Amino acid sequence: MNAKKAVERQTGVALWRQIADLIRSSISNGDYDQTGMVPPEIVLAGQFGVNRHTVRSALAALADEGLVQAIQGRGTMVQRKERLSFPISRRTRFSQGLGGQARETVAKLLSQAVLPVAGDVAAGLRIAPGTDCIQLSLVSSADGRPVSCSTNFFPIGRFPHMAEHVEKLGSITKAFAAEGLPDYVRISTELVARHADAEELALLRLSPGAIVIEATAVNGDPDGVPVQFARTRFAADRVKLKIET
Amino acid sequence: MNAKKAVERQTGVALWRQIADLIRSSISNGDYDQTGMVPPEIVLAGQFGVNRHTVRSALAALADEGLVQAIQGRGTMVQRKERLSFPISRRTRFSQGLGGQARETVAKLLSQAVLPVAGDVAAGLRIAPGTDCIQLSLVSSADGRPVSCSTNFFPIGRFPHMAEHVEKLGSITKAFAAEGLPDYVRISTELVARHADAEELALLRLSPGAIVIEATAVNGDPDGVPVQFARTRFAADRVKLKIET
DNA sequence: CCGAAATGTCTAATAATGTAGACAACTATA
DNA sequence: TATAGTTGTCTACATTATTAGACATTTCGG
Numbered sequence: 001m002n003a004k005k006a007v008e009r010q011t012g013v014a015l016w017r018q019i020a021d022l023i024r025s026s027i028s029n030g031d032y033d034q035t036g037m038v039p040p041e042i043v044l045a046g047q048f049g050v051n052r053h054t055v056r057s058a059l060a061a062l063a064d065e066g067l068v069q070a071i072q073g074r075g076t077m078v079q080r081k082e083r084l085s086f087p088i089s090r091r092t093r094f095s096q097g098l099g100g101q102a103r104e105t106v107a108k109l110l111s112q113a114v115l116p117v118a119g120d121v122a123a124g125l126r127i128a129p130g131t132d133c134i135q136l137s138l139v140s141s142a143d144g145r146p147v148s149c150s151t152n153f154f155p156i157g158r159f160p161h162m163a164e165h166v167e168k169l170g171s172i173t174k175a176f177a178a179e180g181l182p183d184y185v186r187i188s189t190e191l192v193a194r195h196a197d198a199e200e201l202a203l204l205r206l207s208p209g210a211i212v213i214e215a216t217a218v219n220g221d222p223d224g225v226p227v228q229f230a231r232t233r234f235a236a237d238r239v240k241l242k243i244e245t
Numbered sequence: 246m247n248a249k250k251a252v253e254r255q256t257g258v259a260l261w262r263q264i265a266d267l268i269r270s271s272i273s274n275g276d277y278d279q280t281g282m283v284p285p286e287i288v289l290a291g292q293f294g295v296n297r298h299t300v301r302s303a304l305a306a307l308a309d310e311g312l313v314q315a316i317q318g319r320g321t322m323v324q325r326k327e328r329l330s331f332p333i334s335r336r337t338r339f340s341q342g343l344g345g346q347a348r349e350t351v352a353k354l355l356s357q358a359v360l361p362v363a364g365d366v367a368a369g370l371r372i373a374p375g376t377d378c379i380q381l382s383l384v385s386s387a388d389g390r391p392v393s394c395s396t397n398f399f400p401i402g403r404f405p406h407m408a409e410h411v412e413k414l415g416s417i418t419k420a421f422a423a424e425g426l427p428d429y430v431r432i433s434t435e436l437v438a439r440h441a442d443a444e445e446l447a448l449l450r451l452s453p454g455a456i457v458i459e460a461t462a463v464n465g466d467p468d469g470v471p472v473q474f475a476r477t478r479f480a481a482d483r484v485k486l487k488i489e490t
Numbered sequence: 491c492c493g494a495a496a497t498g499t500c501t502a503a504t505a506a507t508g509t510a511g512a513c514a515a516c517t518a519t520a
Numbered sequence: 521t522a523t524a525g526t527t528g529t530c531t532a533c534a535t536t537a538t539t540a541g542a543c544a545t546t547t548c549g550g
Binding site (some may be wrong): 006007008011012013014016017018019021022025027057061085088120186188189190191193194196197198201207208209211212213236237239240242243244 | 252253255257258259262264266267270302306330333393431433434435437438439440442443446452454456457458460480481483484485486487488489
Binding site for chain 4 (some may be wrong): 285286319
């Protein structure tokens with residue numbers, strides 16, 4: 001591989017941010033696993049062809065993310081490297097299936113509403129445009145770090161108490177179970193990657209320019225009747241999506 | 246929706262680039278479909294809370310991508326908006342299945358090599374580290390616009406003439422068929438989104454800060470024997486991945 | 491204990507971005 | 521043919537990012 005670590009100027013993206021992105025990807029790539037340390041600032045400055053201060057800005061940003069920690073006299077240590085691996089199987093469960101990857105995963109209910117839906121959402125749920133649905137907005141975190149935020153729609157007739165259940169149980173899967181639906185499957189899923197908007201930056205605690213993967217999913221009961229329309233945005237640098245057959 | 250179009254300062258991403266990203270997503274979101282025009286510069290400047298010149302920088306970048314075209318006295322027109330929808334089904338075929346979405350899709354062979362593989366690649370293909378494989382680098386385009394670049398590994402014993410076939414046929418699926426494998430299926434696929442590196446920027450003709458979706462896939466013959474290890478990077482703003490069951 | 495190697499902090503100069511305002515050039519419409 | 525609304529271009533200046541250098545502080549090994 002050994003791709004040249006090139007940064008470009010006058011592109012609207014500050015050098016320190018380009019460098020931070022490159023170092024971040026080197027970390028998650030395992031490039032520094034042997035020593036557990038990032039190369040010295042002066043070395044990085046040489047590799048990227050920039051001033052040491054510029055590298056320091058990049059490292060400061062990564063330290064801010066909790067990815068590295070600098071210690072005077074010693075060097076800069078890698079603190080964290082993994083992306084969480086999210087399985088996308090027929091048994092959907094976006095917020096579950098993390099296995100032993102995190103000690104604690106919770107979904108926090110941000111807002112709830114009952115409102116008429118149209119367009120995508122109505123089509124996905126196969127209901128008439130203008131029909132009322134329950135809308136829930138959530139942020140899901142693993143070990144205290146937000147990894148995704150989602151907007152979910154449920155048919156109101158079938159699941160009247162979704163909001164309360166989600167709030168109490170901290171999980172959509174568990175809330176479905178409480179509503180008498182122990183199992184559900186994926187009907188369709190579409191993925192798009194884009195820059196995070198202002199709301200997502202705030203919810204996921206990202207810095208501008210960060211990337212989100214937006215998954216638009218329709219889930220159904222075992223008979224294939226749609227029960228959930230979900231638009232989930234993952235913090236791209238914290239996850240890896242694993243498609244399972 | 247009507248999310249507030251907020252830009253942030255001192256984040257390492259120039260305002261004009263943040264604004265370009267927002268306008269780009271508005272375009273692909275269909276926000277300007279009624280008129281086919283981007284709002285006047287002075288209006289955008291108001292919305293984003295910046296100077297008109299800053300908006301002009303953003304529009305210039307989008308014009309450079311061929312997404313919009315400004316006409317003096319009239320306004321700025323939207324030129325292009327769609328994302329290509331890539332199906333990810335059990336029958337993989339990344340570069341196929343585009344249906345009627347593009348008139349012409351071709352894969353261009355950039356480089357070929359025979360080299361020993363290790364790590365990910367060897368594990369995915371279930372061969373001993375250090376075994377020789379054929380490595381092919383491709384760029385795939387639809388209607389002349391590059392949409393993905395990929396690095397592919399094939400067991401050399403089984404498919405000795407992959408390179409020639411790919412070069413001649415412009416498609417990996419067709420090359421497999423020519424090698425006597427008419428059908429193959431996905432064994433595993435992992436998705437990650439990140440900023441494009443310098444090589445990807447060049448190959449996909451992207452501007453710095455652009456996003457790629459990296460799909461790491463292992464494909465096998467109908468018996469489940471791995472035949473291909475592929476690392477495909479999609480230009481995120483040109484595609485949508487559709488996961489099929 | 492000394493010195494090499496690393497990060498931390500400061501000052502100053504230069505380059506890139508963003509703001510502000512004025513006016514020209516072009517388009518469409520009344 | 522005016523006129524309003526739009527993009528194109530220019531100048532000047534303010535703010536932010538990057539470079540450059542010097543030196544302090546901390547860690548570690550000989």
